Amino acid sequence: MSVLSAIAVVSLLAWGWLLLGQGQFFRTDQRLPPHPEPREWPDVVVVVPARDEAAVLPVSLPSLLAQEYPGRASVVLVDDGSTDGTGALARALAEEHGGLPLLVLRPGEPEPGWTGKLWALRHGIAQARSGAADPEYLLLTDADIAHAPDSLRTLVAAARANGLDLVSQMARLRVASFWERLVVPAFVWFFCQLYPFRRVNRPTARTAAAAGGCVLLSTAAVDRAGLPDAVRQAVIDDVSLARAVKRSGGRIWLGLAGGVVSVRPYPRLADLWRMVARSAYAQLLYSPLLLAGTVSGLLLVYVVPSVALAAGILGGDPLAAAAGGAAKAVMIGTYLPMLRYYRCSPLLSLLLPLTALLYLGMTVDSAVQHYRGRGSAWKGRVYARPGAAPDSG
Structure with missing residues (x-):
């Protein structure tokens, strides 16, 4: 030989x-599990960390404000030190489009030991839970993610019906340019090799992961896992967050999305x-x-x-x-x-x-x-x- x-x-x-x-890992059939709608819809707050996102907000934010959710829901956008007018644009879009109530926060630069996104999430979550009625769920979604009108509704229904503490959908990334078509599907495929979705979704398996662009998280899991403080230095925050939830006894689910898409372009290889x-x-x-x-x-x-x-x-x-x-x-x-x-x-x-x-x-x-x-x-x-x-x- x-x-x-x-x-x-x-x-x-x-x-x-x-x-x-x-x-x-190669299977692409992990979609939201069966989700009959609950009799009573829980309160939800959508938390959006945003840093210099003025280019994508006109597409993504209106999709959140237009969510067709039968219960009480609102949006908190955390302006993480933007220099391009992200916060002002968000307010203008809310005034123009209406829909769910929007609050814009600007917490300032992160303290030592925190990544910017998790610092923004910390303040957004604190604001979401500061009222008399603590929401049952938080939807953590990136500023470049656009949601179908029923996205929040189906996420909550799936979590409630299946007893899930974390439901995450891998947003469909853009594949318009040659480089996007060459690199993006492989990027998701490699991620699936590292974190096979079927194994992630098995309660007895140790494998845990999430896709940070779309994470529905119960506030009970936030308290049990000490989030986001417990993962405050994580650069790969979505995987760290899912591990913290699973280790604290929570049930998690991860799959591919249909109506959750990234609008951020990556036209060049650079x-x-x-x-x-x-x-x-x-x-x-x-x-x-x-x-x-x-x-x-x-x-x-x-x-x-x-x-x-x-x-x-x-x-x-x-x-x-x-x-x-x-x-x-x-x-x-x-x-x-x-x-x-x-x-x-x-x-x-x-x-x-x-x-x-x-x-x-x-x-x-x-x-x-x-x-x-x-x-x-x-x-x-x-x-x-x-x-x-x-x-x-």
Whole structure:
């Protein structure tokens, strides 16, 4: 057995494990569970952290204000130090469109030990719960997320009917430009490999994750898990929040969305690069060892099959060609459902090795920026590696 064929066989074994042992990550059927409507609708407050979001608010905020919710609901937008008039624009949109009542807060710069988003959420949640009637649920949603008119209604119904403390939907990201079509479906697919939705949704499984763009959270779970203070330093705040809820005994659910979409454009590769690189090294716990393992794994799993197939055919190594071809077939087969979900051409599956190399570059760049003191940078803020604060993620 040649070295190439041995490596190809290892790659095939890796794909066999992903296919059979990683919670059927490739399935895209995790949608909101059955949700008969409750007899009485609980109070809900929507909390929107927003920093320099004037470009997307005219599309996203009216969709929240127009929610067709039978109970009492309101919106709290937390202007996190914006310099583009985000807060004033939000008030103007509320006056223009009407709908749910809107309150705009501006809490000031985050205290040491807090990320900006979680600092904003802290103040938004505190404001939401400051009245005499404490809401039963909070909808935490990003400023670039647009919701279908029945989004809040269906989220609450699903949570109530299934006894869920956290219901999160992975918003459908934009795939208009070539780079978005190349990178975005793979981004969600990789996320599903790390956090298989079916496993997340199993109460007995330890795997926990959420998609931060759309998280319905019970206030009872907030109190039990000590949120958001318990995860105040988390750069990957959605996953940390879900872990805190599950560890405190709460039930969580994560799935793909139909009527929840991101309106933020990423037309250039540089835009997508920054989006991924800002948190990639944090996902690896700032560990050089995990970084090395990730780089090796990306090459072994996503690049080796194509190289082995081509080199095996050209070099007369049938075992390398067969193992590489089989691994590539499994890789493409598991990616096609995500491409269908995003309504993208199945031919993009042939470019997965290129996409993987891009993610490899983004991950390495994330580590380089961290050691240069510019890691986890986003919208003018740089977050250091978490230090003394307890890790609840």
